[in-house]
Amino acid sequence: MRLTARKLLWGAATRLRLLARRQLxxxxxxxAADAARPAPAVTTGRRLLLxxxxxxxxxxxxxxxxxxxxxxxxxxxxxxxxxxxPAPDLPSEAGHHLAGLLPAxxxxxxxxxxxxxxxxxxxxxxxxxxxxxxxFEAAATRIRPGQGGVILASGPPFASFVAGYWLARHxxxxxxxxxxxxxxxxxxxxVRCDRTNRKxxxxxxxxxxxxxxxxxxxxxxxxxxxxxLERSKCEIVYNGWESSDFESMADLPAGALTSRDLMALTxxxxxxxxxxxxxxxxxxxxxxxxxxxxxxxxxIRFVGRIxxxxxxxxxxFSPPLSIVTTGELPKPAALREMLEADALxxxxxxxxxxxxxxKTYEYVAAGRPILVHxxxxxxxxxxxxxxMAVVVAQRAPGLLAEALTRTLASVGRDDDKSxxxxxxxxxxxxxxxxxxxxxxxxxx
Numbered sequence: 400m401r402l403t404a405r406k407l408l409w410g411a412a413t414r415l416r417l418l419a420r421r422q423l424x425x426x427x428x429x430x431a432a433d434a435a436r437p438a439p440a441v442t443t444g445r446r447l448l449l450x451x452x453x454x455x456x457x458x459x460x461x462x463x464x465x466x467x468x469x470x471x472x473x474x475x476x477x478x479x480x481x482x483x484x485p486a487p488d489l490p491s492e493a494g495h496h497l498a499g500l501l502p503a504x505x506x507x508x509x510x511x512x513x514x515x516x517x518x519x520x521x522x523x524x525x526x527x528x529x530x531x532x533x534x535f536e537a538a539a540t541r542i543r544p545g546q547g548g549v550i551l552a553s554g555p556p557f558a559s560f561v562a563g564y565w566l567a568r569h570x571x572x573x574x575x576x577x578x579x580x581x582x583x584x585x586x587x588x589x590v591r592c593d594r595t596n597r598k599x600x601x602x603x604x605x606x607x608x609x610x611x612x613x614x615x616x617x618x619x620x621x622x623x624x625x626x627x628l629e630r631s632k633c634e635i636v637y638n639g640w641e642s643s644d645f646e647s648m649a650d651l652p653a654g655a656l657t658s659r660d661l662m663a664l665t666x667x668x669x670x671x672x673x674x675x676x677x678x679x680x681x682x683x684x685x686x687x688x689x690x691x692x693x694x695x696x697x698x699i700r701f702v703g704r705i706x707x708x709x710x711x712x713x714x715x716f717s718p719p720l721s722i723v724t725t726g727e728l729p730k731p732a733a734l735r736e737m738l739e740a741d742a743l744x745x746x747x748x749x750x751x752x753x754x755x756x757x758k759t760y761e762y763v764a765a766g767r768p769i770l771v772h773x774x775x776x777x778x779x780x781x782x783x784x785x786x787m788a789v790v791v792a793q794r795a796p797g798l799l800a801e802a803l804t805r806t807l808a809s810v811g812r813d814d815d816k817s818x819x820x821x822x823x824x825x826x827x828x829x830x831x832x833x834x835x836x837x838x839x840x841x842x843x
Contacts, residue, residue, distance in 0.1 A: 425518035428532045438571040443841040446548030447472055447479040448541060450534050450559040450566070452526055454483035455501065456494030458704075458727060460669050460757060461579055463826075464613075464638055465553045466497060469505050471830035477837070480506040482538045484530065496729040510537050524599055525582065525591035526556025534562035542570055549837055552603075553577040555590050560603045567606055573840055575609045577636075581617060584624055586750040587673040604628050609840060611636045611833075614777050616753035636833050639826040640760035644734055662803070664770065665700040665740035667733050668758045670709055675748040677709075678793050679772045680716040685796030687719055690804050694719065697803060699744070702736045703727055737765040742807050745782075747773030748793070755781065760824050763787065763817060768810035770802060785817050786810075 451465045465481070472479035486509060487494065501507070510533035521528045542548070550572050552563030560576055567574035582600045583592040604610060604625060610633050612618040622630050670676060680699075687693050701713070702725045713722060728736070737743060743762045755777045762769050763781075769788035771778060782788035787810055789802045822828070 421515060422518050425521060425529060425532075428536070429521050429528065432532055432535055432565045432569075435569055437568045440573075441545070441547045441571040443549060443573055444547040445477045445838075445841065446546070447477050447551055447837070448538055448548055448566075448572075449479060449481045449551050449553065450483075450538060450563050451481070451553040452484040452530060452534070452556050452559055454481060454507070455497035456486050456490035457484075458491060458494045458497060461553075461555065462497065463757060464577070464579055466500065467639070467641070467826035468551065468553075468830055468833060470500060470502060471827050472834065473502065473504070474827075475831060475834035475838075477834055480508070480541065482508045482510070482534055482541065484534075485509050485512050491727055493727050493729045493733075496731070506541075508537050508541065510534060522595045522599065523591065523593075524558060524561055525596055526554070526558025526561075528558070528561075530556070531558035531561040531565075534559060535565045538562065538566050539569060542566075542572070547572065549573045549575060549841070551575045551577055553579060554582065555580050555585070557582050557590070557596070557600070557603075561599055564599075564603045564606050573608045573837075574606055575611060575837070575840075576603060576607045577611045578617065578621075579613065581621070581753075584620060586753075587671070589671070589673075601625060601627055608632060609634055609836060613638050614753055614755050616777055620753055634836055636829050636836070637824055638755065638757050638760060639824040639829045640764050640821070641826045642764075642821075644730055644761075645764055660696055661698055662696045662741045663698050663700055663739070664742050664744050664803070665702060665736055666744040666746075667702045667737055667761075668756070669703055670701055670705045672706055672709055673748070673750060674709075674746040675750075675793075676746060677712045677716075678748070679744070679746055680713065680720060682772070682794060682796045682799050683720055684716060686800035686803060689797055689800040693800065693803055694721075697721060698723060700725065700736070700740070702733055734761065734765070737761060737767060740765075740767055742768045742770050742810075745769050745771045745778065745788070747771050747776060747778045747790075749773070749775070751778070752776030754778075760821075764821055766817075768807045770807060772799075781820075785820060787817065 449465055449469055453459050453461045455462050455466055469479040469481060513529040517523055550563045550566050552559040554560050563574050583597045585592060605627055612635055615635060618633050618635055622628055698721045700723045704727045752775055769782060771782055771788050771790040774790055774792050779790055789806050789810060791798045791802050
């Protein structure tokens with residue numbers, strides 16, 4: 400009995416300490432951020448404050464777009480700075496390369512990551528409510544009274560949207576929401592999607608002055624899903640590619656599909672479960688049965704970070720497939736892998752119909768034949784007119800065998816169309832489009 404009583408007392412004391420040290424301070428911070436009366440709008444200047452959790456030297460699919468916006472701000476006459484999450488303890492070589500692309504005159508303020516239990520009873524938001532508070536509080540210190548500017552919140556994770564919502568209310572600055580991916584409509588399974596997040600997503604959209612999407616399909620889907628979202632404030636700013644990344648490789652000979660026995664089919668990028676790569680590998684196994692000579696010739700290469708569950712699934716297919724995995728590489732080395740491939744693999748599962756993977760732009764720029772596994776969606780709408788891809792339906796191993804043995808070898812692209820498309824889809828071009836939108840917004 401005494402032991403049980405001691406356990407109860409110890410548990411009660413622990414909960415009281417947690418309440419005093421974590422719950423109450425978090426609640427006070429939340430009330431200070433969320434309960435303040437909205438500030439009147441201020442005269443907007445050409446200053447951009449970017450809120451994002453992921454930023455170089457982190458290396459994820461989400462760092463390239465925010466980085467490109469601040470890299471090209473000065474060229475459009477804007478002063479940019481960044482408030483973001485922490486840097487990794489041991490940045491990779493790829494991370495150091497990306498961080499080195501940031502102009503020296505762009506200030507970066509980092510906040511710490513919170514690893515403790517969720518503070519009851521605050522809302523459970525994608526990215527973490529305490530991370531939203533930390534971004535907001537750090538950004539608020541960067542704004543002096545009387546200043547004007549634009550807050551650009553980029554997600555996921557979407558704690559940045561909530562931080563931007565609070566900051567806009569407190570300062571009167573314009574608010575731009577940048578959907579790199581969708582929030583509660585996200586098909587990837589990696590973003591928190593529930594009633595609480597839906598409520599906060601709606602609040603953020605209502606406060607925003609401009610809402611950016613990366614594809615027309617995403618914009619239309621969001622407008623149809625959120626009746627409160629005004630179409631008039633929705634805009635598309637495409638992702639893109641950095642032309643400077645390819646300049647040092649202009650003389651590198653590209654791979655040739657018919658010049659050697661080995662055929663390297665390469666996927667470059669972050670390989671997560673949303674790509675449904677197991678479906679492709681299962682089709683490839685059946686294709687080997689239809690065309691046995693592929694067993695000797697085909698080498699499937701995965702270059703980049705691989706989700707552990709996906710990595711385990713890949714092992715189940717090797718053998719009979721010849722599969723080579725390479726870890727995360729600096730951008731120049733990753734691009735070299737693209738240029739040296741015989742063909743580039745671009746999965747196109749139905750769940751990604753509204754998305755254009757960032758690698759699509761670099762695949763087109765690399766000029767290699769592209770094997771698109773899966774039909775329809777934004778991806779096929781891009782590659783069909785350019786004439787540089789073979790699109791094969793999922794679970795059609797006969798068509799896949801034909802593509803791997805004959806069709807890919809005859810792929811050629813329409814150089815004029817590709818050149819025009821690539822010119823309009825550089826990161827620099829997308830940034831100019833963004834700042835032209837901001838200029839129009841600040842003139843209102």
